[in-house]
Amino acid sequence: MTERPHVLLSAAVSLDGYLDDATDTRLVLSNDEDWARVDGLRAASDAILVGANTVRADNPRLLIRSPELVAERVAAGRPEQPVKVTLTRSGSLDPAAQFFTVGDAEKLVYAPPGVVTGVKATVVELSGLHEMLADLFARGVRRLMVEGGGAIHTQFLTEGLVDELHLAIAPFFVGDPLAPRFADEGAFPRGLTLVKSTRLGDIAVLEYHSTPEPSEVDILRLREAIALAENCPPRTFRVGAVITAADGEVISTGYSGDGDPANHAEEAALAKLEPGDPRLAEATMYTSLEPCSSRTSHPRSCTQLILDAGIPRIVFAWREPSVFVDCVGAETLEAAGRRVIEVPALAAGVRRANTHIPGVHL
Ligand SMILES: NC(=O)c1ccc[n+]([C@@H]2O[C@H](COP(=O)([O-])OP(=O)(O)OC[C@H]3O[C@@H](n4cnc5c(N)ncnc54)[C@H](OP(=O)(O)O)[C@@H]3O)[C@@H](O)[C@H]2O)c1
Ligand SMILES: [Zn+2]
Structure with missing residues (x-):
């Protein structure tokens, strides 16, 4: 049994299960309270992972925003910010993306040999989620937070690699089949148990744990x-x-x-x-x-x-x-x-x- 980090998958979706709309601007699916919740999850993580398409589409910073949460990490002897992780097959990543340029956190890019050049990050020439997770574990990552997008969710879920799933549900529909969905087609495991539901204003937050099968x-x-x-x-x-x-x-x-x-x-x-x-x-x-x-x-x-x-x-x-x-x-x-x-x-x-x-x- 190779060891891997505990994986928490976190996403915000519309009522009809979309992660975004089909426009170039990012659809707001959260409110301030919900962002604070996500900030807490980030602060409890050793690393945050998004797919290359999310880096390209949203240009996320992937930082803990709250100075108090950063101070708590430092006081506990942990790095100020979680490691940022992305993965790509094409290697098409803009070195000016905030993923690379904002914050002093370590950045890791998992990609096939030779495709990624010119970015300020450690490029790990590995493919396959299992190999990547084993490598992250070897680098000391014990809690990994996965923050999208849909292609990444689909793979983590269908490969049975999600230990916790936190979904924030916004009170509106997107209704556009061209928009990205929370998850795409696939053979999804059952065995998710609802462990908590919270109301944050008009956002519903559902927390599930996966129930691993005993051998x-x-x-x-x-x-x-x-x-x-x-x-x-x-x-x-x-x-x-x-x-x-x-x-x-x-x-x-x-x-x-x-x-x-x-x-x-x-x-x-x-x-x-x-x-x-x-x-x-x-x-x-x-x-x-x-x-x-x-x-x-x-x-x-x-x-x-x-x-x-x-x-x-x-x-x-x-x-x-x-x-x-x-x-x-x-x-x-x-x-x-x-x-x-x-x-x-x-x-x-x-x-x-x-x-x-x-x-x-x-
Ligand atoms: N609402 C939310 O919570 C939330 C969160 C995050 C993202 N989003 C939205 O989700 C959308 C992006 O989702 P998406 O499904 O299009 O893309 P994605 O999941 O962010 O990224 C997919 C890309 O990751 C790379 N990749 C995936 N699996 C890989 C593997 N096994 N090995 C190597 N590389 C791999 C590939 O990059 P290459 O193409 O470079 O090969 C692939 O095209 C955006 O619209 C974003 O706004 C929403
Ligand atoms: Zn006892």
């Missing part, structure tokens, strides 16, 4: 984690956890109450490994229940322990019901760039092991 090995290991919960005393949540190395080999297991009566399953499994175990950097944590995000019994939540251990991938079956606390484990892990896969198809077995808890039903 056969994931299902096998998650079943093993669920079975481990049988070892737990029936006091609190009965949870099992399995940690595997990159090749799927089990390197540790645990269950609630394993070792120390207050131990959570993930904690018990992690406690059996050396903190700096190099296998953790490519490991998967399987846990029957969503990792907890706050707790009273021990100082660090399982979410924090997973983050501190550097585990990049988490697979779980059941989202914690808000019996004790509202759990934001999955969201927190995702926000930190970890891959989180929920397998609700296996949640029934976890509920069955926990019917002693008030409010938990089969």
Whole structure:
């Protein structure tokens, strides 16, 4: 599994799904509040990518506008501005475009050999989105924001490379088939989950997360984690956890109450490994229940322990019901760039092991 950045695709569209009209001037689809929202997304990103046609058509600056957000990045030891990224097959890019001339951010152009000349940017002679994403990851990009246009959206979506999709919908129609659409023809994946909808004036903002499919090995290991919960005393949540190395080999297991009566399953499994175990950097944590995000019994939540251990991938079956606390484990892990896969198809077995808890039903 080659590593790639977390990809957030952000776009503004008309009610009939157009990104722009067919005129030379850029159609305004946002308002000030919405621009501030997009600014926040940019500030949380390590790099921003647009297609060469957007560079040519819109001449975007691709900068964080808010000085406060820039200051926060600097205070956190991050570069002032995200890296700017574009890709082209033709190489037709104007060196005077604001993409190249505005701001001190690093600029990257992905293109076939020899086609791009004369621009102030690092030209990477690579083609293919997967290769590009692996290269961005190797350059330290962990969160990539994709900002259009339609040809780019189509490829990222149809290749299953979008982890989050944020759509701002303007309250009018474009109605012109010559205008660029949000996405073109293609075989699009299903499995987008609406996680939030917000109203910003008359703009509706919809946020979706993609729900990655678990592999056969994931299902096998998650079943093993669920079975481990049988070892737990029936006091609190009965949870099992399995940690595997990159090749799927089990390197540790645990269950609630394993070792120390207050131990959570993930904690018990992690406690059996050396903190700096190099296998953790490519490991998967399987846990029957969503990792907890706050707790009273021990100082660090399982979410924090997973983050501190550097585990990049988490697979779980059941989202914690808000019996004790509202759990934001999955969201927190995702926000930190970890891959989180929920397998609700296996949640029934976890509920069955926990019917002693008030409010938990089969
Ligand atoms: N409303 C919004 O949120 C929003 C955001 C962004 C853009 N837009 C609008 O979207 C329109 C542009 O969209 P678009 O679909 O025409 O173009 P686009 O997606 O911005 O760019 C397409 C171009 O990117 C390059 N490209 C695409 N895939 C590539 C690959 N796999 N390898 C190498 N190069 C690749 C090619 O450049 P070459 O032609 O140079 O080979 C291709 O023509 C504009 O009207 C813009 O205003 C709207
Ligand atoms: Zn926990």
